[in-house]
Every structure is written in structure tokens, then in C-alpha cells.
Amino acid sequence: MHSDSTPEACDLLIEPGYVVPVVPHAVVLEDHAVAINGDKIVDILPTSDARRKYAAARTVSRPNAALIPGFVNAHTHNPMSLMRGVADDLPLKVWLQQHIWPIEAAVIGPDFVEAGCTHAVAEMLRCGTTTCNENYFFPDIQAQTYEKLGFRVRVGLPVIDFPTAWAKDDDEYFARAEAVHQALASSKLVSTAMAPHAPYTVDDDNFSRVRDMAEKLGIPVHLHLHETAQEVEQSIADYGVRPIERLRRLGLINRNLIAVHMTQLTREEIHLCSEQGVSVVHCPESNLKLASGFCPACALMKAGVNLAIGTDGVASNNDLDMIGETRTAAILAKAVAEDASALSAPEALRAATLGGAKAMHLDHDIGSIEVGKQADLACIDLSSVETQPLFHVISQIIYAASRNDVSDVWIAGKQKLEKRVLVDMDESAVLANAHVWREKIAAVGVQR
Amino acid sequence: MHSDSTPEACDLLIEPGYVVPVVPHAVVLEDHAVAINGDKIVDILPTSDARRKYAAARTVSRPNAALIPGFVNAHTHNPMSLMRGVADDLPLKVWLQQHIWPIEAAVIGPDFVEAGCTHAVAEMLRCGTTTCNENYFFPDIQAQTYEKLGFRVRVGLPVIDFPTAWAKDDDEYFARAEAVHQALASSKLVSTAMAPHAPYTVDDDNFSRVRDMAEKLGIPVHLHLHETAQEVEQSIADYGVRPIERLRRLGLINRNLIAVHMTQLTREEIHLCSEQGVSVVHCPESNLKLASGFCPACALMKAGVNLAIGTDGVASNNDLDMIGETRTAAILAKAVAEDASALSAPEALRAATLGGAKAMHLDHDIGSIEVGKQADLACIDLSSVETQPLFHVISQIIYAASRNDVSDVWIAGKQKLEKRVLVDMDESAVLANAHVWREKIAAVGVQR
Numbered sequence: 002m003h004s005d006s007t008p009e010a011c012d013l014l015i016e017p018g019y020v021v022p023v024v025p026h027a028v029v030l031e032d033h034a035v036a037i038n039g040d041k042i043v044d045i046l047p048t049s050d051a052r053r054k055y056a057a058a059r060t061v062s063r064p065n066a067a068l069i070p071g072f073v074n075a076h077t078h079n080p081m082s083l084m085r086g087v088a089d090d091l092p093l094k095v096w097l098q099q100h101i102w103p104i105e106a107a108v109i110g111p112d113f114v115e116a117g118c119t120h121a122v123a124e125m126l127r128c129g130t131t132t133c134n135e136n137y138f139f140p141d142i143q144a145q146t147y148e149k150l151g152f153r154v155r156v157g158l159p160v161i162d163f164p165t166a167w168a169k170d171d172d173e174y175f176a177r178a179e180a181v182h183q184a185l186a187s188s189k190l191v192s193t194a195m196a197p198h199a200p201y202t203v204d205d206d207n208f209s210r211v212r213d214m215a216e217k218l219g220i221p222v223h224l225h226l227h228e229t230a231q232e233v234e235q236s237i238a239d240y241g242v243r244p245i246e247r248l249r250r251l252g253l254i255n256r257n258l259i260a261v262h263m264t265q266l267t268r269e270e271i272h273l274c275s276e277q278g279v280s281v282v283h284c285p286e287s288n289l290k291l292a293s294g295f296c297p298a299c300a301l302m303k304a305g306v307n308l309a310i311g312t313d314g315v316a317s318n319n320d321l322d323m324i325g326e327t328r329t330a331a332i333l334a335k336a337v338a339e340d341a342s343a344l345s346a347p348e349a350l351r352a353a354t355l356g357g358a359k360a361m362h363l364d365h366d367i368g369s370i371e372v373g374k375q376a377d378l379a380c381i382d383l384s385s386v387e388t389q390p391l392f393h394v395i396s397q398i399i400y401a402a403s404r405n406d407v408s409d410v411w412i413a414g415k416q417k418l419e420k421r422v423l424v425d426m427d428e429s430a431v432l433a434n435a436h437v438w439r440e441k442i443a444a445v446g447v448q449r
Numbered sequence: 450m451h452s453d454s455t456p457e458a459c460d461l462l463i464e465p466g467y468v469v470p471v472v473p474h475a476v477v478l479e480d481h482a483v484a485i486n487g488d489k490i491v492d493i494l495p496t497s498d499a500r501r502k503y504a505a506a507r508t509v510s511r512p513n514a515a516l517i518p519g520f521v522n523a524h525t526h527n528p529m530s531l532m533r534g535v536a537d538d539l540p541l542k543v544w545l546q547q548h549i550w551p552i553e554a555a556v557i558g559p560d561f562v563e564a565g566c567t568h569a570v571a572e573m574l575r576c577g578t579t580t581c582n583e584n585y586f587f588p589d590i591q592a593q594t595y596e597k598l599g600f601r602v603r604v605g606l607p608v609i610d611f612p613t614a615w616a617k618d619d620d621e622y623f624a625r626a627e628a629v630h631q632a633l634a635s636s637k638l639v640s641t642a643m644a645p646h647a648p649y650t651v652d653d654d655n656f657s658r659v660r661d662m663a664e665k666l667g668i669p670v671h672l673h674l675h676e677t678a679q680e681v682e683q684s685i686a687d688y689g690v691r692p693i694e695r696l697r698r699l700g701l702i703n704r705n706l707i708a709v710h711m712t713q714l715t716r717e718e719i720h721l722c723s724e725q726g727v728s729v730v731h732c733p734e735s736n737l738k739l740a741s742g743f744c745p746a747c748a749l750m751k752a753g754v755n756l757a758i759g760t761d762g763v764a765s766n767n768d769l770d771m772i773g774e775t776r777t778a779a780i781l782a783k784a785v786a787e788d789a790s791a792l793s794a795p796e797a798l799r800a801a802t803l804g805g806a807k808a809m810h811l812d813h814d815i816g817s818i819e820v821g822k823q824a825d826l827a828c829i830d831l832s833s834v835e836t837q838p839l840f841h842v843i844s845q846i847i848y849a850a851s852r853n854d855v856s857d858v859w860i861a862g863k864q865k866l867e868k869r870v871l872v873d874m875d876e877s878a879v880l881a882n883a884h885v886w887r888e889k890i891a892a893v894g895v896q897r
Contacts, residue, residue: 086844090793289780292789319848332737341740345538386571390887396534400767405853439838
């Protein structure tokens with residue numbers, strides 16, 4: 002670089018106070034800029050050099066903020082966003098059978114799914130999330146909605162042993178799964194995963210078909226697994242083995258598997274997951290709130306298992322806040338491992354970004370700030386009373402910042418949040434829609 | 450009330466969308482107003498009636514917000530606010546001995562205490578906290594600072610077996626304690642508590658003197674107790690009994706005791722606390738982050754023990770966010786009790802308000818919205834993407850709202866936060882001071 006060379010054109014130069022690239026691990030770059038062309042990161046270099054090297058069409062300067070890769074929320078049921086807090090403080094069975102399912106039965110359909118995903122995108126952007134791993138019915142509607150809103154997602158292709166509004170029988174589930182997948186072949190932002198619901202709602206035949214279709218289409222399998230002790234006990238009663246062993250025999254314990262929750266794990270199961278390249282999505286707040294148990298996040302990471310973070314749906318969380326979720330994961334892991342150094346802030350941040358990207362098989366494109374990767378980025382302002390004084394940037398993001406400190410977000414190089422304002426979404430329309438759905442859901446009979 | 454009667458004068462009428470008075474329990478009043486005269490709540494009534502009955506000097510209308518009693522943060526070390534995130538992800542011993550104590554040794558003094566408390570007040574007001582239970586050195590400086598800032602507090606009068614910057618020997622600790630207490634006799638906002646540090650740093654003689662002085666002055670005893678398994682083991686090694694049994698023999702297990710942490714408890718100890726009227730302050734995020742253990746919050750509440758919530762200091766949390774802390778308490782309690790209905794949202798809110806007030810022996814004045822109590826109040830806006838749709842107000846506050854949704858705060862009838870802006874504090878001066886102290890602390894040698 003000489004100061005007299007002709008500057009190169011680039012679309013966007015972001016100049017944050019700190020760049021936290023996630024790769025390399027635990028590094029904070031001060032006074033660095035990130036150059037973006039189209040949807041890609043093309044350079045990461047000292048800001049003074051960047052200003053000489055590039056003639057940027059636009060420069061965004063955020064001296065008080067840290068720039069991180071956008072959060073990857075590795076387990077969501079976003080259409081359920083409209084059911085936020087509809088029933089809390091209830092045992093899982095009562096919650097599902099007397100509240101969630103009756104409401105779903107009454108309101109579920111394309112409109113509900115579109116409205117819920119739209120609300121969720123607004124919430125996710127406002128907390129720095131740029132990718133989610135979706136798990137709900139009507140993946141076709143989800144895909145349309147995410148595509149329209151420019152949000153990166155894998156939509157789950159649901160498989161469950163009983164008829165739902167989405168499909169009437171096994172053959173229809175698989176036919177619709179393949180059709181949705183094929184229709185998305187050319188999408189840059191929307192891809193798919195097989196999404197068999199859970200070991201207690203999917204039989205061996207359907208799991209075998211899921212395995213074969215995942216292999217054929219080259220996509221991951223997104224599955225609730227070992228969520229509760231009761232699930233494990235029921236599997237032993239019904240199949241003579243724990244769910245993981247049952248799935249191993251069916252050929253599903255492999256690097257295609259995105260195993261969500263995993264609160265009940267033996268040492269051997271942790272070893273098996275590590276050996277076979279299974280990714281685990283830890284949803285600490287849902288696991289706590291539903292009293293499901295404690296995922297051994299630190300033991301998994303120490304065994305070499307790829308760890309990701311998910312919020313689960315807002316009906317059991319009750320938000321999509323990835324900063325809060327990652328913080329809960331980081332502090333809970335310490336108590337569970339009885340080790341205050343477990344799941345450090347840099348490890349937690351990596352799980353919430355690159356870990357999710359790896360689980361979703363998207364780490365070639367996202368999950369870290371590296372040249373050649375997609376420009377999926379979030380700025381977190383660290384200049385408020387709650388985030389000052391500032392000694393360690395990554396600690397401050399994980400342990401002190403809140404979702405409201407997220408100032409700017411980009412997906413594939415396109416700005417989606419600018420100084421806390423949604424760039425291409427009408428927030429008042431989102432809120433108006435929430436009121437409309439509140440009345441529809443309340444009409445079903447919300448009770449305590 | 451007739452519409453033709455002459456309206457009564459009152460200083461302030463607050464018209465929120467919802468009033469959550471905490472007493473009676475779990476109630477939400479819609480379209481109600483709270484009337485305030487001077488520092489006191491004088492009426493709670495339907496808004497339409499209030500407008501007829503009162504000619505208010507000022508009316509504050511917040512149709513999208515819930516009005517709650519201000520949070521009572523029942524365990525803080527606020528002067529440490531300037532050490533936010535200075536050392537994280539470390540085992541307790543390394544954290545204290547290699548980081549916290551060397552920094553404290555270098556910077557502690559009246560200036561540090563004043564600056565830290567000031568920073569903390571700004572942060573506490575911004576999250577709806579109106580009272581704290583303070584535990585640190587230089588209670589005289591703390592008292593001056595809180596008095597000046599108009600913030601309600603009990604300052605702890607420290608007792609510890611070794612010399613510190615505050616006192617050189619036992620006699621000086623007690624002499625200074627009594628002097629600070631006497632100097633505050635006429636204060637309306639600032640009171641005191643005896644604050645022996647912990648069972649492993651205070652000998653039997655000093656505990657006996659603490660007991661006698663607390664009785665003489667009529668104040669509670671604020672003590673870290675059963676924080677870790679190691680503390681309990683060490684007590685058995687040194688005294689032949691667990692700390693609670695040692696304190697029982699010393700006459701300290703009674704309704705004067707504010708027992709903080711309590712992660713290690715037998716069924717008998719829970720029963721003893723209930724029987725003797727001990728209050729327990731649960732600090733879930735500190736307990737998780739330092740891997741101290743899990744306080745059996747639900748079992749304590751079920752046994753009839755008064756439960757309060759505290760954030761602990763920001764050096765081990767790393768914030769003073771009572772909404773976040775209460776939410777963590779509520780969800781963690783469910784997993785610990787293996788019961789999704791444990792520590793419901795209304796129970797958690799009560800612990801974070803009235804529970805703290807009771808623990809601090811201030812419940813005749815604060816902790817609920819009742820006629821005759823002090824007007825210590827907070828408005829929480831529930832109209833954002835993250836808090837919509839809205840089905841259950843108390844659930845939404847505990848499980849979905851964030852500190853940034855706190856819009857307005859009053860202490861003793863005086864507005865301290867108005868639409869997110871600090872009314873009588875200079876936020877930029879607070880931030881400038883944080884920068885100054887950051888440099889002083891960094892000069893001591895902050896390391897990872």
C-alpha cells in the first residue's frame with residue numbers, strides 16, 4: 002500500500018471502534034475497518050489504511066461500537082412469535098395440551114405463519130441476529146416471507162407422524178418437503194433442512210425416510226433431541242433404548258444432525274456426538290423455563306462437539322434475544338460445570354455465531370468476519386451507562402450489553418437496521434399486525 | 450364521589466395503561482391512576498374517577514406502560530461499578546486474589562466510592578430500581594452520595610477481621626459503624642444495616658458484637674452466607690459446624706438477618722430460616738457466573754421464607770439490571786425445582802419488590818403500590834416489537850421486557866427518570882467519569 006496508489010472502489014466501508022472477527026478466536030481489532038463489495042466482505046484492515054486504499058460509496062463510522070458477525074439463532078419457531086407469553090409458568094404438558102395446541106389448532110395457516118415470521122424478523126434484526134434455523138409448519142410460506150424480507154434462514158421441512166394443517170399423511174409430508182426444497186434451489190438466502198419433530202412423534206420408518214431424503218438433497222436434519230428426562234424414559238419403554246441410540250441404529254447420528262436441547266446426556270453419548278460430528282444447539286432459557294434440565298454445554302465443547310445457541314420459540318422464552326440467550330448460556334455453563342472459567346465470553350460468542358453457522362452447514366459463508374464471507378454483520382454500541390467503563394470488549398458484549406445496544410445490522414451487505422431503525426420494514430405495521438393477531442388469539446380463549 | 454364535587458389538589462397523577470400493585474398479589478388494574486401528594490401514594494382508582502376527583506398539579510399519561518413498585522435490589526456492591534468486566538471467566542479465588550483485590554487496594558477510597566455509587570444510581574434508575582441494599586467500605590461516602598442523588602438505600606456498616614482502608618481494627622469498625630448510623634438519624638432515604646462480611650472473614654467475637662449492635666440500633670444484619678460449598682466445608686473444618694449452625698448458636702439466625710446467596714441449604718436449614726424469619730437474597734446471575742451453586746429459591750418460598758432478589762456487584766454480574774436478574778431467578782428456579790410452575794412471574798416480581806423491602810425492614814414504606822406508602826414507582830413500556838403482542842402484563846414484564854423498556858421512575862414522589870432521560874443527573878458527566886476511572890484502574894494492570 003502506497004499513499005499515492007489509486008483508491009479501489011468498494012460499496013461500503015464500516016469503521017467500528019472494535020472488530021471482533023470470531024476467527025481468529027478471542028481477538029479484538031481496534032481501529033480497523035471492514036470493506037464490503039456487493040454481498041461480500043472484501044477486506045479487514047487498519048482504518049487509516051482503509052481510507053487510503055478504498056474509495057467507498059458509503060462509509061459508516063461507529064467509533065463506540067463493536068462489529069461482530071451477525072448472531073445465528075440456531076433453533077426457532079418464529080411463526081409462534083404472535084403467541085408471546087400466552088401461557089407461562091405451567092408444566093410442559095398443560096402448557097402444550099391446554100394452551101399452545103388449542104390456539105395453534107384455531108389460528109394456524111399461511112397468514113399466521115407469514116405474520117409471525119415477519120414479527121420475528123423485526124425482533125431478530127433489532128438484536129443483531131442475521132440468520133435463523135426455522136422449525137415450524139408451512140415452510141413454503143416461511144421461505145417466501147424470509148426471502149421477501151431479505152433474511153437468511155434454513156426452513157425446516159416438517160415430518161411428524163400425525164396429520165396437521167401442513168400435510169395429511171407421511172407421503173404428503175415428504176412430497177411437500179421435496180417440493181419446497183426444489184422451489185428454493187436458486188435462493189441465495191433461503192435454504193432447507195429436514196425437520197422431523199422429535200423421537201416421540203416420529204417412527205422408525207419416517208426417520209429412515211428423513212435420513213435418505215437429507216442425504217439425497219444434501220441438507221442437515223434439525224431435530225429436538227433428549228429435551229427432557231421423560232422423553233428418554235419413554236424411548237426406553239417404547240424402543241428399549243435411549244433416543245440417541247435409536248437414532249444411531251437408524252443411521253442419523255452423523256454430521257448432518259443438528260441436535261436441539263440435549264439436556265440428558267451420558268458421557269458416552271457426548272463422546273459419540275463428538276466422534277460423529279453432531280452439532281448441538283443449546284437453548285438454555287427454554288430449558289430453564291420449561292424445567293427441561295441442564296445441557297452440559299461446557300462438557301460438550303470440551304469433548305470437541307460443535308456448540309450452537311438458539312432461543313427456541315417466544316412461547317417458551319419469551320423473546321428472540323440472542324445477546325441475552327448467549328449470556329444465559331455463558332453463566333449457566335459455569336454453574337453446571339462447577340467451573341467459573343467454563344464457556345468463556347469468547348467461546349460463548351463463537352457458539353452464537355460460527356457455532357450456529359457450522360451446525361447449519363453455512364460456515365463457508367457466514368459466522369465470522371473473514372474476507373470472502375457474506376457481509377452478515379452487527380454493530381453493538383458500548384457507550385451507555387450499562388456498558389461503561391469498558392475493559393474487555395467481548396466480555397462486555399456477552400455479560401453487560403443488551404439487545405437494545407445493537408445499533409446497525411447488515412445481511413449480505415444490505416443494511417437492515419440503521420441506528421436502531423429498521424431500514425426496509427415498517428415497524429408500525431408490524432405492531433399493528435401484532436394487535437390484530439392478539440385479538441384473534443385471545444378470542445380462542447387465553448386463560449391462566 | 451359525585452362529578453360535581455370540588456376536585457382535591459394533588460401533586461401528581463400517573464395514568465399508566467396498567468397498574469401492578471404487587472399487593473394484592475398477581476393483580477393487574479387496567480385504566481387505573483395513582484395519585485401522589487408529596488412523597489406518598491394517596492389514591493389508586495379508575496382513571497376516569499381520578500380525573501374527576503383530583504386537580505393534579507401534573508399528570509403523567511403512559512397508556513402503553515405498566516406501573517410497578519420500583520425494584521428493590523437487595524444486594525449490591527455499587528462502588529465496584531467502575532470495575533465492570535475487569536476480570537471475567539475466572540475461578541473465584543483467582544478472580545478475587547489476582548484481580549479484584551489488587552485493583553481495590555490501588556484505587557479504593559472516598560473518590561472511588563462516590564464515583565462508583567453515582568454511576569450505579571444512573572444505571573439503577575435506568576432499569577427501574579428505586580432502593581438498594583449496599584455492602585461495601587466507606588458507608589459514610591455512600592450515604593452522602595445516595596442522599597445527594599435522592600436514592601433510597603440501606604448502607605451496610607462493614608465488619609471484617611482484618612484492617613482495610615475503612616478501619617484499622619475491630620474497635621474502629623464498630624466505632625465507625627455507630628458513628629455513621631448516628632449521623633444518618635434524620636435521613637428519610639438513607640438508613641443502615643450491620644454488614645459483617647462473611648462467616649469465613651468474621652470471628653465469633655465480632656459476630657456477637659454485630660448481633661448486639663444490630664439489636665441496639667434496631668437495624669438488620671446483611672451477610673453473605675452459604676455462598677459456596679467451599680465456605681460450608683471450611684466452616685466444618687474450622688468450627689465443627691456449618692455456618693448457619695454457627696450463627697444460630699451466636700444468636701444471629703432471626704428476623705434481623707438478610708442472608709445473601711444461600712446456594713448450599715439442607716431441608717433443616719430451610720425450615721430454620723422459615724421458623725426464625727430470616728430473609729434470603731437470591732443473586733442468581735452472580736451465583737451462576739462464579740459457579741457458586743444454585744439457591745433453592747422455590748423451596749425457600751414454599752417453606753414460607755421471605756425471598757428477595759439482588760444483582761450483587763457488577764464485577765460479578767456484570768450489570769445492575771433487576772429485570773434481567775428477576776427473569777433469571779424465575780426461569781432458573783423452575784429448572785432447579787424441576788417444576789415449570791415454580792417461581793411464577795407474579796411471585797418473581799413480588800420477590801424483586803416487596804420481598805426486598807421486607808428483607809430490608811422497609812416494607813411499611815415501600816415494595817408495593819398501596820395508599821400511604823412512599824411513591825417509589827417505575828413505568829415499563831410494553832409497546833415495542835419485543836413486548837408485543839401482549840397477553841399477560843406481569844409475564845411480559847418478567848419474561849419479555851428489558852431494562853431499556855423502563856421509561857419513567859419516581860423515588861419518594863420525585864421524578865428521577867422521564868422518558869428514558871435522567872431528570873436530575875448529568876449522564877454525560879457520569880460517562881466522562883467512567884472514562885477517567887477506567888484509565889486509573891487500567892494503570893493498575895488489567896489482564897486476562
